[in-house]
Amino acid sequence: MGILEVKGVNKRFGGLQALGDVNLSVVENTVHAIIGPNGAGKSTLLNCLVGKLIPDTGSVMFDGQSVLGRKPHEINQMGISRVFQTPEIFGDLTVLENVLIPCFAKRDGSFRMHAFETVAAEKDMVDKAMHMLDDVSMADKKDMHAASLSRGDKRRLEMAMCLVQEPKLLLLDEPTAGMARADTNNTIALLKEINKKRAITMAIIEHDMHVVFSLADRITVLAQGTPLVEDVPEKIKGHPKVQEAYLGQSHG
């Protein structure tokens, strides 16, 4: 029984069957990759997990509870954090404030009217955020505007914002999209370290085979909205169906 159980999920957009009978099980403390050619329904599936879309049929259970019908902020409070394809951060705020906000969200829930104590007076929150920034070696940039960071730093900041919440499941949507090879390798190293050190379960959507095969414990291949195979990376590499549907086309 995985921490995330997707059963029989269907999603139609008008005449297009975006997801057809998707079953997926993500086991705790593993890295599970979801791959597939363009339009395979990877992003639709992800959006169904975080509450942005509601599947037509099927169930999505996380940690024994259904996520269906819940709003994104409620699902986050259940323990699912999400990293976006292009980093979503609070650009007008400082780096430290960016990390402080998830700290407060974790402690105080989705709303609290704490209008009278200053942020600086919340010592333990500031300490926690600074510790996290140290971990991603961004402590020296704490007073910078987040919008002025380099792309790689934005990605690391977003990762830090997710990790400081100590999520039970981290969803990553093409975390290395548009990155140079060196940056990609850095990100892989960062993710490996996170997975090992913090024992965080990850589900990752990725185009880049290099990333997928260096990180994933298990891989699900989606094609035209349906899971083709699910197996360990070694088996996926040589699988004829996968070659045909995906690898054969783009890496011929």
Next chain:
Amino acid sequence: MFGLSAKDTRFLLIVMFLTLATPILLQPFPENSAMAQFNAGYPDLMQKFAIFGIFAIGFNILFGLTGYLSFGHAAFLGVGSYTVVWMYKLLSYNILPGLILSIIISGLFALLIGFISLRRSGIYFSILTLAFAQMSYNLAYSVLTPITNGETGLQVYSNDPQMLAGANAPTSPHLFGIVMRESSEFAVGGWVFTFNNGYYFCAIIAILAFYLSMRIFRSPFGMMLRAIKTNQTRLNYTGLNPRPYTLAAFVISGMYAGLAGGLLAAMDPLAGAERMQWTASGEVVLMTILGGAGTLMGPVLGAGFIKYFENIFSKINDNVLHSWFAFMPDGMEDFLVALVHPFVGKGWHLTLGILFMMVVIFLPGGLVEGMQRISRLFRRKKATKPGGPDHEHHPKPAPHVAE
């Protein structure tokens, strides 16, 4: 001190000093001098500075922090005024019950309007608030005449119950016997300084209002509001619900507006529907943007600027212009008067409009940004003179909330 950092405490003390010394600071020119008409240290205008300062500070908590542009805040101003005048009619001319009630009632009103309007964001939110305010205005003007006294405006009549008024109670707004319209004048040399009870009452409340907004700016709540302005998607996926935050900000700013409206009626015991009109809502938007939205001091500066123009520039008529340019040869004098004429007197809106455009184009951060640029210019000059460290190569990160 006051639960603020050393820098903020210093800032607050400066603001307190400036506010309390306003009757002196705004009276720089001796009476009877040609420049005396630029003096702004008379009670009526100073009260407006403080009251509209409060209005703009409150508006800034919503617009400056969350970015939600309300075009209907004048509705709360009107509600505050009506509440205070009703308390005069029912209880007595003591302003305290009315002011407390005006904050509560405008808060409840804001809760209702905010709850509905905040279902949308961006331009749709603005239009919804505008619609609500115009509805309130028209209701106050026509259907609700029994409550608002329609066109005439609400005022106190001699046959009103005034249940709590004692036999010797003052017959104009007062706070436990301190009559708001009373002033004491001090003449020093050619200068005349007017210290008005009403102004000082408004000033003390304005300082409290400023202090409260400072606390909100520096609090985790204020940080969340700024986060809403920056990136709602990330906020959602960080486990935070933007709706109650924006609603709380809306209600707080509505309460500020109600308080400001109440104070208007506390200085002058009248309330009219025109106080709720959309032009009044637009004015507070102008004040906030002109001064610098999202900054602490900006809205107050903007409010002062606009009220100064409205009251001082509008008084400059052709006679005054002729007396200014009297030293010129005749033809030249008439030419200059004709040239300046459209910008002063009834044309003060034109000057304000040009100023507003220039600020928006060249100083997107408002007057506050202008002041920061000037002070940076001075600091740089001082620093580079003795061949000090090169500041260009060590750019300081900009503070996340400007003063």
